Every structure is written in C-alpha cells, then in structure tokens.
Amino acid sequence: MKFSVLAEAFERIEATTKRLEMMKYLVELLKATPPEIIDKVIYLTQGKLYPDYLGLPELGIADKLAMRSISMASGKPVSEVERAYKELGDLGSAAERLLAKRAQLAFFTQPLTVERVYATLDKIAKTTGPGSVDQKVKLLAGLLVDASPKEAKYIIRIVTGKLRLGVADMTVLDALAQAFT
Template identity: 35%
Template structure:
C-alpha cells in the first residue's frame, strides 16, 4: 500500500471530531487493507510503530528533528524554529519545507507503508558513535521520497505527536464494524462482539494482530 493512502486517512480523521465518523472512516479503510497489511496500518493510525507492549522509541526529540529537516531541505535551523513558533506544529513545518524543496528537486519515488514502518523502526535501534548522523540520513531518505503531506505525518509519527483522535476504543469499534457487524444485529449482539474483540486484545495487547485474525477467520479466530 502506498503511504499516501494512509496519509489521506490521517487527514480525513483529523477533520472530524465525531467518534462514530472516525470509526466509519477506519472501518472502510480496514476493509480495503490486505490481511498482512492490517497489523501495520492499525499500529500506524494509533501513531505507533511497535505494539504497546514493546518499549522501543525513536529517540528523536523536536530539536533533533529540526536539525534533520534543516539538513535535508537546506533551510537553516533558525528559520525552521521561527516557522515552528508561528505554526506550532513541526509536522506542518516539515510539510511546508519539503514542498519548497520538491519544487526545486522533484522525486519520482513512491513511499509504501512497509518502507515507512521499516525505517521508523530502524530509528529505535540506531545507537552508539555517529548515531545522530545515521538517524539524520534515515529521516532524510524518508523525506526525500515523501510528498509534502506524507512528510507531515512521518514527522508527527516520529515525534509521537500524530493526534488524529484515534483511541483504542475507536480501533476496536472499527474492527467490529469492518468485519463482524450485520445490520440486523441487536444492540446486545453488537456489545458481545465488542467484548470479544476486547478479550482478544487483553490476550495479545495488539489490535493489529486482532484485526488480521478477525479479517481472516472471523469470530472463530478469537475464541
């Protein structure tokens, strides 16, 4: 799956406040996603690159990200910091400066969800002498392939600032709506399905794995 598809989902989610509407958007997206890709996109829509029980983080703070954006785009860290003070969102700043760079140096590459997730996970394991520069290179490679909107959400994910309003309850309800719900079901039956998905999450601590199992096996895979 192209990462731009996921970036468009982020954009749609960020524009609505209703939990029901967010659930509907995610349910449609999950239905369109192949089983092997579900684990990845369910993680990413939560702003995660590892399941909750895995303790790894990118180790990238805002100041380091400013330097990475500066190094890639050629604009000074001070200019980027000033723009950040105006916009209040480093993802939006990255989008703006990546767009400026793309006008001068267009890229024909396309980013995939697999590539983005793979590289974001690599960030968590880069350490030792020269680790900062290696992280800069990895972020720069991602931004070089990214469209401006993609750059916004890559930066926000790295910083742990995705904030598209997707709580775990919405993920659960979207899984139920996407793969298990029937129009003729009673409120009680719907509640039982939510409880079943909750039960599976309590065992796995990973809604991505739960979504994949439900898509492939239905409720039988959760029992």
Template identity: 25%
Template sequence: MVLFREFSELCERLRETTGRKDKVSLIVRFLKTLEPSEIRYASRLLIGQPLPENISDELDVGYNTLMELHELQSTLVADPLTIREVGEKLFEIAKIKGYGSRDKKKNILSGLISRMDEVEREWFTKIVIGEMQHGVNEGVLLEALGEIANIPLESIYRAYMLLGDIGELAELAGRGSSKDIESIRLEVYRPVRPMLAEQCQDLSELFKEPPAAYAVEYKLDGARVQIHIGNNGVKIFSRRLNEVTQSIPDVVEQINRRVNRCIAVLDGEIIAVDSS
C-alpha cells in the first residue's frame, strides 16, 4: 500500500512544476506505482474531490474545524497513513448524519490528523476544502489516465462523461482495461455528466465556424436535470449527478402521465410555471 506521505510529496512536486506535460508525466509515473484499487482513491484526492461525484453525500467539514484539529500533536509511534485509508475514512465521514454527527466526524478527523506530519496535514486540508492549488484539474488528470490506459484522449473524455466518476475510470485505466473503457455505454439510472454551453464574446465569434444549420431558442433558467425512465420507474438526477427524485414528485407524476412506457434518458430544464 502506498503511503499518504508519498501522495503529499507528489502534490508538492506538482505545485513546483509549471508545464502541463510535466505535470501529466509526474502523475502517470506515480499512479503506475499504485494498485488499481488505490488509483480510485488517489485520483479523487488529487483533484480535491474525495467522494464519488454521483453520490449526494458531503463531507460537511469546515475550515475552522480543520484548523482546530491542526493543533493536535502528531503521534510519532502511530502507523503511517495510506492513500486508501484516507480515502475510506473521508467516505465514512460523509456518511455520518443526524444528531451528534459533528462530534463523530471530528473524532475520525482527529484520528487521521494526529497521524500526519505538517506536509500531509497541508494537503489533507486542501483535499477536504476542495482547493488543491497545484495546477491539476480534471483535464490534466484525464490526460494522465489516457496515457496509462494507452487510449485516445477523446475516448477517456467520453468514458468519464458516461461513468460520472473519475475514480471508477481511473481504476479501469490502472487495470489496463482499455477495451472496457472504450466499450462503456449509456445506462439508464447511471447519471451522465452534462454537456455545458460555451460562452462567446459576440455574434461574430459564434459564426466563425458555421455549421450546416442553426437553431435559436429563448434561454429559460430552471433546474438542469436528467430524467431516467426504465423498468424501475422514473429517477431524476441533478446536474451534479445527485438523485433528486423524492424532492420533485410532481415532475415524476407528470412524466408517468405523459411519457409512454419506454426506456429513455431525457436531458433538460425543469421550469416552474403557473396556470397562466
């Protein structure tokens, strides 16, 4: 098992490295030293997203709480933390809900932080807050995963869009499962990362590369959702890939009434209207 200290040292090197290709090379070399199951955790931690993107749980840990725990003395005789252990503990923290949850979360965090040195604590804090500041975003990480799996970057981006979890994709890349990555298909009830519009400064920029035809429509702001219809009924997911079915029963009712029995994934906006 690779230690969290080694991961923190990688983050230090990435912060000191300016070139994108050099960053990708550092990530590739590091991830190749990990077991596929470790890559799942390391990839999420590397971009400050320790939880799978398609779950609704959150860490709900504030900066002030972390700073309080930084006052703890390091336990010199404690076993060093592994990447897997940090990833699993953060997932455990996100699952804690209800009365007394704050104290329970602090207990787990204190157990982790007391086993870290100063470098580890710095990067652990950045992970929890979600601000890594080492110049590695999803795009850089996806390039590295493409090199590891030896498949075109376009295939990696497509797989990421369909899986919705960079950790799962990273594990497939670590296993050398290029065929599995390229064979990923759209599945009902597995939310897809939404395609987002790009901004342009003026109309002339829009018409620089004319397509065969244009379509123009009014921009109505609502809630971006995916509606998945299948044998297990209707499920609705937000743009963050969280299931929100229970919070909008009126939409579910309308879908059941108006959409013929089928298997489909619909993408669009939910807009509140009145009878007028």
C-alpha cells in the first residue's frame, strides 16, 4: 500500500473535528488496507510503532535530530529548517514546505509504501550504541528524500511524536468494528 494513501487519509482526518467524520475516513482507510499490514496502519495512525503492552522503545527522535534529517533531505541549512519551524509552529509543516522546494530531486526515488516506512521507523527505534544518532538521522533522511512533501509532513510528525490527528483509541476500535463487520 502506498504511503501517500495513508498521508491523504491523515490529512482528511486532521481537517475535521467531527468524530463521526473522522471515523468515516478511518473506515475507508481500513477497508482499502491489505489485511497483512492492517496492524502497521493502525499503529501509525496512533503515532506509534508497537502496542503499549510490549513495552518496546518508541522512536526517540528529538526535534533537533528531525531538523538535521530535513536539512539533509532538502539540501537546506539547519538554520533555515529552524526558521520555518518557528514560523509555522509545526516541524511536519516545515518539512512539507522545505521539501516542496528542494534544490534537487533524486533521480531514482521510489514511491514510499507503508511497509517500507514502517520497516525504516522500526529500524530507527531499534538502533542503539555508538554512532546510532547519525544512523537514525541518515535513515530518516533516506525516507524524506523519497517522500512527497505531504508524506514528509506526516513522517516527521510520527517520528517526533506529534501526529495530532485527534483520533482516540476508542475511535480506532469503532472504525475497525465498522470496517470488518
């Protein structure tokens, strides 16, 4: 499943404050999701990688590290990323703006899939030890290089823990029930 489908659904969910509308968009998303990745889509929609009961570490990407990744992917200096962040108040929106006008587009970008994004985020979460910070920055920048501006917005929000969709756990459960009954 293309990550752009998920990003589009996130955008529609974010644009409404009505719980029933959110649920409608979630149900549509879940019905369009292949069964083998439904868990990944649910976790990403909640802004996490794993269920809470596993007690596994989350991503651990601070704003400063995300800024370095955005800088690397966009070709803009970190100071420009910081300026856009201060102006917009949201690092995801700053990434969207900066990547929309990136200096060069990679010639061999591959469309992002939910599976690839999830696998890369999982790798970021599990990367530890010496040099792990630089490795995390490079992994995230690699995703951003292939991402559309809208996809980058939501990837950054997921990794920084600021997805802000307004979707509660019960809304997700209700949407699952509606989608599969």
